[in-house]
Amino acid sequence: MENSPDFKENHHFTPEYQAELDEIRREVQKGRCHRLKECLTLFQELWHERHDYELLLSNNARKKLEKLREKDSGQYRHVQKKVEQILKNPDHFKPLSGDMHGARRVHIGDYVLIYYFENNQIIIQDYDHHDRVYNIRI
Numbered sequence: 265m266e267n268s269p270d271f272k273e274n275h276h277f278t279p280e281y282q283a284e285l286d287e288i289r290r291e292v293q294k295g296r297c298h299r300l301k302e303c304l305t306l307f308q309e310l311w312h313e314r315h316d317y318e319l320l321l322s323n324n325a326r327k328k329l330e331k332l333r334e335k336d337s338g339q340y341r342h343v344q345k346k347v348e349q350i351l352k353n354p355d356h357f358k359p360l361s362g363d364m365h366g367a368r369r370v371h372i373g374d375y376v377l378i379y380y381f382e383n384n385q386i387i388i389q390d391y392d393h394h395d396r397v398y399n400i401r402i
Contacts, residue, residue, distance in 0.1 A: 309353060317351050317386045325388045332391070339373070343391065346370045346377060354381040364398070 292303055321329065333340045350357065350370065360367045360378070367389060370377045376397040378390040390397055 317354065317381065317384050319347070319351065320385055320387045322387065322389050325391050328391045329388075339375070342372050343377065346372050347388070350377075350379060350381075350386055354379075354386055369397075 288307055292306060329340070329343065332343065354368070357368045357370045357379075360369055364378070367378050367380050370379070371394070374394055375391060376394050377388065378397060380387045380389060
């Protein structure tokens with residue numbers, strides 16, 4: 265990247281945003297990544313560590329997860345771990361397309377957790393068996 269122009273010279277960011285980018289740049293320069301994919305993953309992790317997300321549940325997801333907590337505490341703990349991973353890096357999981365464009369999904373055994381994120385909010389939309397979760401409900 266010797267021939268690339270200085271990033272700061274070509275873009276105008278708020279001082280807070282620029283400070284965050286500089287901190288991430290220092291972490292990359294410490295050698296914490298060597299390949300582009302590793303650096304992008306590191307950037308995402310560092311970026312998301314610095315941004316707190318508000319977790320919201322749809323009524324549908326809330327009911328299903330409350331029922332799950334009562335019936336299968338082991339599976340419920342798996343769901344909790346996945347939600348923690350989502351909160352750390354919401355970009356990590358697979359984006360959906362078609363009628364569910366904008367949502368992302370996480371597989372948890374035979375079940376799928378569907379969520380959206382925008383601004384500083386992560387919205388858990390649904391949790392259901394793989395065979396049912398993608399059915400469009402009107």
